[in-house]
Amino acid sequence: MTRDEIAAKVRNVLVDALAVDEEEVTPTASLRNDLGAESIDFLDIVFKLEQAFGFKVAQGELFPEGVQSDPKYVQNGVVTPEGLASLKARLPHIDFSALEQDPQITKVAGIFTVDTLVRFVANKLGVK
Amino acid sequence: MRWMWIDRVIELVPRQKMVAVKNVSLAEEHLHDHFAADTQRGLIALPVMPASLILEGMAQTAGILVGHAEGFREKVILAKISRAELTADAAPGTTLRYTAEIERMDAVGASTRGAIDLLDHARPDAGFRPIGTIDLMFSHLDQNMAGAQFPEHNFVFGEGFKTLLRTSGIAVPD
Known part of the structure; x- marks a missing residue:
């Protein structure tokens, strides 16, 4: 998988988890300040990343x-x-x-x- | 009125799936306001179960499933409605069936997928037909990221829930 493919999948995860438009998901966008993520969204993002990429994320490993x-x-x-x-x-x-x-x-x-x-x-x- | 929006648990596969039913009744007072007749606008009364309470029914179904997984030791709080879609009204005399499945669960919370089906007792042969999906996220309150403290007593799963489980034939921890 290339970095661009990863970025595209991550974008899909964020569009789904945060109900934001694709255009808003720029590399420098802050999850909380720009995309409106609240605390439970961080858990949602972890779950969705696990599903999208097929790996497990330990508690505290990402955030x-x-x-x-x-x-x-x-x-x-x-x-x-x-x-x-x-x-x-x-x-x-x-x-x-x-x-x-x-x-x-x-x-x-x-x-x-x-x-x-x-x-x-x-x-x-x-x-x- | 007790805040119970499911009448009975009809299936429980621990840590995986729970199915519950809710009979919609005209004896429920709120149905007379939702929606009351509006003579000025020439609208007749249309009693249907509010979508917000259908959501609550799914939250209770999925919440019990998540709570049961850890023996009701965790305070399981509805934290997010990831997706909710309803395509039909539930009128008095129908039965709603909530099927909740755990999609992912860890120490801090869980995500669930939910399907809602409706049985019209006037057309029993048609059986339950799908009328929507509600996907939710739950947080285990004592494992919150901010480290906030809450009372030790599990105020989420009170007597009402325990009675519901017991009358559904499901063992409840003391």
Whole structure:
């Protein structure tokens, strides 16, 4: 499977899960801020990706979980350097550069983009 | 009025499928308002089960199926209506049949597919005919991503649900 084929399938998943138009699903679109994803939608996306690509996604493998409630990772509404390092190690498909610039916890949701999902699937399938 | 929108569970295959029925009755008060006659507009009364309550019936069917899978230990909350399509009205004297199947389930929640069929008792030979599909997502409340805390007591599966299961011949954990 090529990266373009992965991107097309991911687009279909998002159109289905979030009831958005195909044109809205651009690589840089934020799942939450641009496509309106709410918390349950992230689980829906995981289920639909599993179906579309035939792999299993472990809890916390695609999206970080429990970050907000862990004082090691978040202090006074800001992601700590330790938290950021841990997230980067656990979630290599996510581009954390925006969060490094402005590590407020409220910014975490915005870093999940359409391209994040494409990268995640490509990594899982071993596609360059 | 108890908030029960299914009358009986008629089949349960644990972790896979549940089938329940709901008899639509003119004794249900809301049918007299849905839809009442509107003399000004020259419209006669049309009592039919509100689609929102058909949705609730499917949510209860699928929710019990999901809750049963973990022995009703999880607080199973309807989190998303992924798809809902109804093509016919359910009038008094008909029976709705809800068939819910678990599509995917993990520690944090489940997605279900649902089919709705309608039996018109005036035409029993025609049997149940499909009138729609409702696909849902459920969240296990205590496993939510935000880490929010909820009371330990399982307030989702109360006495009403337990009675329904018992009268349907299904064992209920204490």
